[in-house]
Amino acid sequence: MPSAESPFLTARWVDLVMVNYEVDPALLRALVPAGTELDLWYGRCLVSIVGFQFLETRVLGLALPFHRHFEEVNLRFYVRRTVGDEVRRGVVFVKEIVPRRAIAWIANAVYNEKYIALPMSHDATIGDRRRLSYGWRYRGAWCRLAATLQGASSLPADDSEEAFISEHYWGYTTQRDGSTLEYKVEHPRWSVWTGSDPELICDTAALYGPGFRSCLSGPPSSCFVADGSAVIVRRGVPVR
Secondary structure (H helix, E strand, O other): OOOOOOEEEEEEEEEEEEEEOOOOOHHHHHOOOOOOOOOEOOEEEEEOOOEEEEEEEEEEOOOOOOOOOOOEEEEEEEEEEEEEOEEEEEEEEEEEEEEEEEHHHHHHHHHHEEEEEOOEEEEOOOOOOOOEEEEEOOOOEEEEEEEEEEEEEEEEEEHHHHHHOOOOOOOEEEEOOEEEEEEEOOOHHHEEEEEEEHHHHHHOHHHOOHHHHHHHHHHOOOEEEEEEEEEEEEOOOOOO
């Protein structure tokens, strides 16, 4: 029988646009999986909308035809779980958008994640300033997440907001019976660029729920772009 150390998914995640918002912790408390608690950055509760490319994807070692390269946009927040002397810092997804129904079905069936499949696109404008854009069609309208890269990339400082957001190496998801599944995500540290002119154009209340309308309608607290890398998502195990 495969162990929790066995890879469930391998891929490359690249060109990660990360647009971040400060929210009232009360908005998220009902979504926090059992056995975890909200992970705050210097007392601030953050959510992130992240757009990126999934490349060279394999599920259980298999490359599914027409499902190796695609876009994803997700809304996520941050939790932590203490296991002995180890603090495991993780991510919880509110909703994840991909263009492939099979990918959404597998993730929802195996992990009880919150994937939906929608038509998607991405664009990288190369010129004096590089701008990355991710689009998805929802209820007949095209939505967009975008940012422009500024300056040169570098590894973020250990205590920076960029490190906090990009260096959570666990995932947690609530199961249908109320229990929690934990899985490990492995990748090296990512270099980041400062992002400018962030855009989030969509009906956030319809897509994510009315509670997210106000916090996602104003300017974000920060925006940056990560270069990405190869990743391994390990098999999920129940939290006990």
